[in-house]
Amino acid sequence: MIWVRTIAFMIVFYLGSVPIVLLTPITAMFGRKALIVHTHLWTSFHGWTTEHILGIHRRVEGMLYADGPVIYAAKHQAMYETLELGRMLRTPAIVMKQELASIPVWGWAARRYGVIVVDREATAGALRRMVREAQAELALGRSILIFPEGTRVAPGEQPPLRAGFAGLYQMLRIPVIPVAINSGLVWPRHGPKHPGTVTFRFGEPIPPGLPRAEAERLVHEAINALETR
Template sequence: MVRLRALLFTAVFYGFSVPIVLLAPVMAVFGERAFRRWVLLWTDFHAWCARALMGIRTRIEGAPLATPALYAAKHQSFFETFELMRMLGAPAVVMRQEYARIPIWGWAAKRYGVIVIDRSGSAAALRQMMREAKAASAAGRSVVLFPEGTRSPVGEAPPLRSGLAGLYRAIGLPVVPVALDSGKVWPKDGPMRPGIVTFRFGTPIPPGLKRDAIETQVHAAINVLNR
């Protein structure tokens, strides 16, 4: 039964996602605000599919800030990418460069306002990322970063990649660590299963800390559910 539910989720979500993405250029004609509403409609559809078809529900502990912030989140599955966009009302998400190269989808992501990061870590790439993050925060948008980089299995806590400290210093916003346990229901290398995903919004960390301090606090806070 779980396998059948996973197949149904895959067929429905990805089947309807194709026309949603293909229509993105059309929706972009109506302006930035309309385009982001279109993206949020997609995230609502994803949440419905996860809940109704797969039996995956969310539990929120703590709360996002009412003002823009830098959200540093654990990354265990595809699930939180959509959920955080939905919960935070279309924030700017830091995305790996290779995803931005996907035809149509990459264009739509850039039009939405993602912040592209080159994981090679060159100084020029980091400066470009910080410029884009500054522009997003100046426009009143929060920024979401997965500071450990790629998805990791439950129980693993990879070291933080470059980028967090630079963004923190550049945009001058508080950092909100986000712990989650999506890997229990949607593991990186395994089948989906019904269950509850907890999102824990931690205590905001004020601007102005040194690199070692912000990285240590964030790494500990995003891994509190990682067991």
């Protein structure tokens, strides 16, 4: 049955996404607000298919929002949270890998949406550019969403944080809200998806201005909090 659900989800979601994605460059021509509405339609469609076809539900622990822009630092175990967090967090500016932002047409639309591009090489120039892009989004009142471990990991894996997070934390000087997620338990990288509940645990805000090592330790512990349960 889980294979039947998985195949049905792939057919409905990916076929339904084709016209939505193809229309994205056209919507982007009408400005960021139109593109954000368009994106919300897609993420809402994703949420409906995961809930009603796959039987995957979400549970939220802690406070989603803070007063003013913050950095949301989240665990990344599946595609599921990349779309769910986008619609849960009031259109945050998402930190995205350079390779994704370089995809023809789609990358242009993503930049129109307001993504922040991060270079895996973490050169000084790349970090400065990332901070400038983040500051521009903060000026518009948007929060920042980053997956500080830099890549998707399997349940139980706890790699160190990438340099991009520390650069944003030190330069932006705004609070960080860590987000622990256990989506990999129902959404493995390979094989069928499993019905169940994904927990999004929003931790206590981490204040700005802490030494880099302490801030990284607090974030690393908080985003991996569900791994010990």
